[in-house]
Amino acid sequence: MPRYFWLQEDRVATSRHHGDFNAAHRWRLPGLAKCPGCGATWSSSGHMYPSVDLSGLHEQDLFLKARSAPFAEFARLRELVRPLAPPAATLPPGTRFGPLVGTAQGDLGPLSWQGSYLLLLRRDTMEQLQAEGVRGLMGVRAELRFRQKHPPEMLELQLEPGGLLHPQCLPPDLPLACATCGRRGLQLPDEPILDGASLPMDRDVFRLGNYATVLVGTERFMEAVRRLRLEGIHFQELSIR
Numbered sequence: 001m002p003r004y005f006w007l008q009e010d011r012v013a014t015s016r017h018h019g020d021f022n023a024a025h026r027w028r029l030p031g032l033a034k035c036p037g038c039g040a041t042w043s044s045s046g047h048m049y050p051s052v053d054l055s056g057l058h059e060q061d062l063f064l065k066a067r068s069a070p071f072a073e074f075a076r077l078r079e080l081v082r083p084l085a086p087p088a089a090t091l092p093p094g095t096r097f098g099p100l101v102g103t104a105q106g107d108l109g110p111l112s113w114q115g116s117y118l119l120l121l122r123r124d125t126m127e128q129l130q131a132e133g134v135r136g137l138m139g140v141r142a143e144l145r146f147r148q149k150h151p152p153e154m155l156e157l158q159l160e161p162g163g164l165l166h167p168q169c170l171p172p173d174l175p176l177a178c179a180t181c182g183r184r185g186l187q188l189p190d191e192p193i194l195d196g197a198s199l200p201m202d203r204d205v206f207r208l209g210n211y212a213t214v215l216v217g218t219e220r221f222m223e224a225v226r227r228l229r230l231e232g233i234h235f236q237e238l239s240i241r
């Protein structure tokens with residue numbers, strides 16, 4: 001049975017590099033203001049598609065600012081984006097698109113995190129991982145303005161949803177997702193368990209489809225990282241059922 005690991009920032013390792021960046025994705029779907037089905041006002045986390053380019057949409061201005069919108073407007077905007085997004089993308093409120101845009105300074109190291117669920121790889125890091133046989137990596141150049149003369153090229157990993165938390169690690173009385181907006185209000189369990197039948201076979205890094213802030217890597221990914229002595233990722237093995 002293949003092994004799978006929850007990927008998180010190893011802060012001890014990343015703090016050795018004295019650099020940081022401040023950036024956001026160029027476009028986003030609005031958050032939802034008071035769903036007519038469940039009444040929730042909400043926005044998602046972890047749904048990010050840096051390769052999706054909305055510059056061709058007449059109404060791209062409506063995607064530039066963080067805001068919330070009534071359901072009808074949210075749903076209309078989501079339909080404008082859907083043909084441009086990967087087929088597996090669920091596109092909840094707050095989904096991000098386009099490259100990261102912002103500023104950076106200092107040495108970001110071979111890899112850098114934003115929060116616990118966005119991973120930037122320096123171009124040579126990405127190439128080394130691919131040369132080690134890691135499958136399904138897709139990097140999109142982050143548009144970071146550095147102060148120094150020869151800045152590194154940093155790529156954001158586009159991680160698509162694949163694999164699910166197993167129902168056994170979720171509360172038995174968990175309500176169904178809202179039929180209107182899809183919100184389920186899931187809390188991450190203390191001991192996440194993966195649903196073995198849901199795991200993608202063609203990729204070595206992905207996000208959970210029902211908990212997009214959890215990044216998962218295969219044993220092949222972990223071994224490649226170890227062989228390359230890449231620091232900055234903490235691996236926690238996940239149970240599978």
Ligand SMILES: [Zn+2]
Pocket residue numbers: 035036037038039040178179180181182183
């Ligand atoms: Zn709802």
